[in-house]
Amino acid sequence: MPPPSKHMVEPDGRLASPLLEVRNLRVEFPTRRGTLVAVDGVSFAIMPGEILGVVGESGAGKSMTGNAIIGLLEPPGRIAEGSIWLDGERIDNLPYEKIRRIRGKRIGAVFQDPLTSLNPLYTVGRQLTETICTHSDMHHSQARKRAIELLAEVGIPAPDRRIDQYPHHFSGGMRQRVVIALALCANPELIIADEPTTALDVSIQAQIIALMKRLCHDHNTAVMLVTHDMGVIAETCDRVAVMYAGRIVEIGPVRQVIKSAKHPYTHGLMGSIPGFGKDVRRLTQIDGSMPGLTDTPSGCAFHPRCPQAMDKCRKVRPDLVPVEQSQIACWLFDEAKEMANA
Amino acid sequence: MPELTDKSPALQVTKVARYFDVSPPFLNRLLEGAPRQILKAVDDVSFAIKKGETFSLVGESGCGKSTMARVVVGLYKPTSGAVAFDGVDMASLRTQAEALPLKRRMQMIFQDPFASLNPRWRVSNIIAEPIRNFHMIEQPADIQKRVDELLACVGMSARDGKKFPHEFSGGQRQRISIARALASQPEFLVCDEPTSALDVSVQAQILNLMKDLQDEFNLTYLFISHDLAVVRHMANNIGVMYLGRLVEVAAARTLFTRPYHPYTRMLLESIPDLEMTGTKTAPLAGEIANPIHPPSGCYFHPRCGFANERCRRDLPISKPTKDGALVACHGVEEGRIPEFREVKTPAPA
Structure with missing residues (x-):
């Protein structure tokens, strides 16, 4: 079944098809107390070589979306609805062995904690060569050479010596570099990076961000960067999707979303970040906190915290509508459009 | 300290050091001839906080900020140096009876609101503990009234007192921690990364609440964070730590407009630049050195672009600059470090 994909026009007039397309994704957790919906009707596309940021507070469903794409949802979590397409091929309903072939080869992954993503009992070199051998027909000695090249590429000094060391010999920043090297092993087309810099200090974070940007540019790898840090998004991404309570509330070019946030949630989120450009006595605050999965409000999930909530927001759930270059799920913009049309 | 005002210091920290013995066990030392190893978590740190002001310590992990917080509240004894609160040297208070009135006046808020509240106690009990401990109110009914007041103070309802900590979100729990810290009517709060788990x-919300409470009760804060943006929002004066030493102390405004020390820069x-001005330079290479074997001379010299022979040899001591900052750097002292803006955006030729 070919995907009825919406083609996008590139600047030079060519039609470009998205590398990854997520359509109407719904992730559920059936529990004894009812079904919890962690991701609800999420759709987005990533173009080849593009860096898409997914930002939101804890519990927004951003990591779940990433895990669903690489088929790493932990049972009882499951994809209840929707589809995921990688380069025109549907990958959400593949048998385990097939998705395992894609994961690592075509989609790489970088997780938050570099210590838990590496096996403490194997040397870094063994983990790298194993991955390279799994995804290519390289000979062991060739794979080792490639592994040393990769370590050098991610900026690890003396890679021919470091390759025989164990993960605990590396510092946090160096471990994250190793994990990035692991993700790059098979030259994937897409990397899912789930909070790759959250466990690191700011100076190391800056190094890792610069490294990821450079590598993705060099290899033309697309990245889905999941993070809670708007600063990291601003530094790296081309486009950004803001998630709240399992849904995308705003998606658009990073400059537009950050400089002129439209959705009340994004607007509040930007205002609550202490910044250098602004000298304010008080930060804008969004009262309350993200609803739990068991008590997602009716209508727009943000309405109990929204300063501009209307009657309609409490009853009907808004869908993404195009506003300028972004798409926003908020009745404020739908209303405005209807009025303009009328 | 920048711009002396008539406010007297609430806290004076003088040349405080705190070392930890991280030697291998006695038998290993005996058999393998391994030497003793001393970790200098905090070394030669001096600063003062004026009443009603906020002093911040910033730095990356392992730089000794949390150790400093613990020394200030007396959870660790300093290896050398003195911490004086309201003019009284903490080390001079030998007995519990002497120390208790002073301890009541300083409280601490911890980083992890999940670990710092007893999961088996009800919230009202948690908040009432300092009240009972310092014998501030004796009647149970009056204690309950005070607890309800405190809950209202931090924006929670009296009904929340009946619940257990696990029923609250991280932010609510941090509010409970703040209510508990305020229960003993302190003047001085040590906040160790109070918002980094949120x-x-x-x-x-929490930062706004802390500012409101500071105004209401004229609190003095020692605010510890790794997040410079948060620190800039909260602090009057800032101390930047690197490997256990203060490398720069300055007023918040000065530090962000005219940072002197290469590490601060x-x-x-x-x-990450939220303004997206695109003026970023490449990130500096290198990582924090091992604090057990710090580099010779200035601890920062292996990562510093301005380091010379003297930096590799001599440990710099803090010297005041012309706009009142205290900077420990040979380069700044000799004037061989260019102005900050020149470094950030090189002038077109």
């Missing part, structure tokens, strides 16, 4: 919208440059 989401940014909740962080804004590196920290400022590595903050």
Whole structure:
């Protein structure tokens, strides 16, 4: 079944098809107390070589979306609805062995904690060569050479010596570099990076961000960067999707979303970040906190915290509508459009 | 200290050092001839906090900020140096009876609101503990009234007192921690990364609350954080720590407009730029050295672009600059480090 994909026009007039397309994704957790919906009707596309940021507070469903794409949802979590397409091929309903072939080869992954993503009992070199051998027909000695090249590429000094060391010999920043090297092993087309810099200090974070940007540019790898840090998004991404309570509330070019946030949630989120450009006595605050999965409000999930909530927001759930270059799920913009049309 | 006012210091920290013995066990030392190893978590740190002001310590992990917080509240005894609160040297208070009135006046808020509240106690009990401990109110009914007041103070309802900590979100729990810290009517609060476990919208709520409480009760804060943006929002004066030493102490405004020390500049440059001005330079290479075997001379010299022979040899001591900052750097002292803006955006030729 070919995907009825919406083609996008590139600047030079060519039609470009998205590398990854997520359509109407719904992730559920059936529990004894009812079904919890962690991701609800999420759709987005990533173009080849593009860096898409997914930002939101804890519990927004951003990591779940990433895990669903690489088929790493932990049972009882499951994809209840929707589809995921990688380069025109549907990958959400593949048998385990097939998705395992894609994961690592075509989609790489970088997780938050570099210590838990590496096996403490194997040397870094063994983990790298194993991955390279799994995804290519390289000979062991060739794979080792490639592994040393990769370590050098991610900026690890003396890679021919470091390759025989164990993960605990590396510092946090160096471990994250190793994990990035692991993700790059098979030259994937897409990397899912789930909070790759959250466990690191700011100076190391800056190094890792610069490294990821450079590598993705060099290899033309697309990245889905999941993070809670708007600063990291601003530094790296081309486009950004803001998630709240399992849904995308705003998606658009990073400059537009950050400089002129439209959705009340994004607007509040930007205002609550202490910044250098602004000298304010008080930060804008969004009262309350993200609803739990068991008590997602009716209508727009943000309405109990929204300063501009209307009657309609409490009853009907808004869908993404195009506003300028972004798409926003908020009745404020739908209303405005209807009025303009009328 | 920048711009002396008539406010007297609430806290005076003088040349405080705290070392930890991280030697291998006695038998290993005996058999393998391994030497003793001393970790200098905090070394030669001096600063003062004026009443009603906020002093911040910033630095990356392992730089000794949390150790400093613990020394200030008396959870660790300093190896050398003195901490004086309201003019009284903490080390001079030998007995519990002497120390208790002073301890009542300083409280601490911890980083992890999940670990710092007893999961088996009800919230009202948690908040009432300092009241009972310092014998501030004796009648149970009056204690309950005071607890309800405190809950209202931090924006929670009296009904929340009946619940257990696990029923609250991270932000609510941090409010409970603040209510508990306020229960003994302190003048001085040590806040060790109070918002780093929270989401940014909740962080804004807690930071706003802390500022409101500071105004209401004229509190003095020692605010510890790794997040420079948060620190800039909260602090009057800032101390930047690196490997256990203060490298720069300055008023918040000065530090962010005219940072002197190369490490401070590196920290400022590595903050992700939300304004997207595109003036970023490449991030500095290198990582924090091992504090057990710090580099010779200035601890920062292996990562510093301005380091010379003297930096590799001699440990710099803090010297005041012309706008009142205290900077420990040979380069700044000799005037061989260019102005901050020149470094950030090189002038077109």
